[in-house]
Amino acid sequence: MTPFNRLQRYRTPLAALLGLVATLGFPPFGLWPLSIAAFAGLFALTAGSGVRRSLWLGWVFGFAHFLSGIYWIFISTSIYGGAPAWLGVLLTVVLSGAYMAPWPALALGLATWLRVWTRPAGWLALPALWLLTELGRGHLLFDGFPWLSLGYVTVGTPLQKLAPLAGVHGISAVLVLLAYALWQAVGGRGTQRRVALAAFALTAAAIAVLPDPVRWTQALGAPLDVAIVQGDIPQEEKWLPEMQLPTLRAYRDMTLAVRGADLVIWPEAALTQTYDEVKEDYLDPLAAQLAQDGTTLLAGMLIEEKAGLNYYNSVVAIGASQGRYDKRHLVPFGEYFPIPRWLRPLLDVLNTPYADLSAARAPLPPIIAKGLRLGVTICFEDVFASDFRAAATDAALMVNVTNDAWFGHSAAAAQHLQMARMRALETGRTVLRASNTGVSAVIGADGTLQAAAGFFTRETLRAPAQPRSGTTPYVRLGNAPLWGLALVAIVVALRGRRGGAHGSLEVP
Structure with missing residues (x-):
């Protein structure tokens, strides 16, 4: 039994803790590797769960992450905006819990329903699901709220070379891929670990050969x-x-x-x-x-x-x-x-x-x-x-x-x-x-x-x-290639699911 498996009984509080850790990758802390580690831990907690439990863990993670990252909504609305304190608290909690947190819940719930945790399709489907939900969060309902998109943690790191090509959301997908690889490297065996190490090596090689961002213009x-x-x-x-x-x-x-x-x-x-x-x-x-x-x-x-x-x-x-x-x-x-x-x-x-x-x-x-x-x-x-x-x-x-x-x-x-x-x-x-x-x-x-x-x-x-x-490739093409590639990955995962059992709706 892996250390991850022994912690399954504490999944809800651990999901909240991992959400808080994910926030440490953003300013003013800037501890970006912790964000990747937090996502790897979240995947470890979710794998093996039913759809309902996956939805719940994704929501708990998202609520803790976003609430700890946008707590300043209360400051702007109540301390400086003149709104009653109760309204400032309500807006902060509702924005974090009712709008932002359901998107990670949707990503993990669909990942479980598609049964990608133990299939090779997971290497593409999980980053694609996160990408689609992050794009959705940034565009839907009151024109969206893309604050704390995961890719921002790479500013000032070698991974920022991807920005002129894929934008912040494309980088988010790469980070989710690396988090998935980290989980497989720590908790997997044999082929899983070898594939995880190959994913790290290929990412490092790609970053090494990419031109510096300033060279695109x-x-x-x-x-x-x-x-x-x-x-x-x-x-x-x-x-x-x-x-x-x-x-x-x-x-x-x-x-x-x-x-x-x-x-x-x-x-x-x-x-x-x-x-x-x-x-x-x-x-x-x-x-x-x-x-x-x-x-x-x-x-x-x-x-x-x-x-x-x-x-x-x-x-x-x-x-x-x-x-x-x-x-x-x-x-x-x-x-x-x-x-x-x-x-x-x-x-x-x-x-x-x-x-x-x-x-x-x-x-x-x-x-x-x-x-x-x-x-x-x-x-x-x-x-x-x-x-x-x-x-x-x-x-x-x-x-x-x-x-x-x-x-x-x-x-x-x-x-x-x-x-x-x-x-x-x-x-x-x-x-x-x-x-x-x-x-x-x-x-x-x-x-x-x-x-x-x-x-x-x-x-x-x-x-x-x-x-x-x-013009950078991102300015020329925008997010359209991201939408397309993510949808293709989901279709592939969906086709692979048809031959097996449906994702369980039970709460383990």
């Missing part, structure tokens, strides 16, 4: 002189009336201090006034001064249209270049409440603040600076690889403005930065990231932090940023 002209203004306005003070004037002065003074830079970037919603409220007396004079020096400012602003009927979370270009980008992918429960209008009065009764922003109605002309097209995203839009990929098409530089102050000193800011680094790897583009309280950064096409500001510091990050041209 090419430098385009000379670097731009970029200044990223990190205002560090505390979230609990930002919207106070008495903070309006100090904030206006801070951003103006910090911007004028870097006059002559090619590009200056402010964070998301840097000012609490709308664009029209500050245009004539504040933005227009600032734009005139910047234009004299050939400087373009990208300012995160709120734009009001139709007498308050529509508010847009936007980036406005002023100075040497003009333009506008409106956010398309809004954050549910943050920027809009996805509940029917007839239920809105209930929120008033419960003393729950809510307000809806408007999503961009149609694409606007791209923002051009120094003759270069900028791909702009706002806040969580860089969490969605498909959205970022679309914005990167024909763009020489990528810009993301955000306000991670909503999450305090939690792990969210570091996790968000890791995702931005993955986007740079996938697209082969330099990413310019402006965050109110940090971490603002210039991220190279190889995912490295070429320059970074501090966390909760007021400073201006000035650094060269290299425009790039060319």
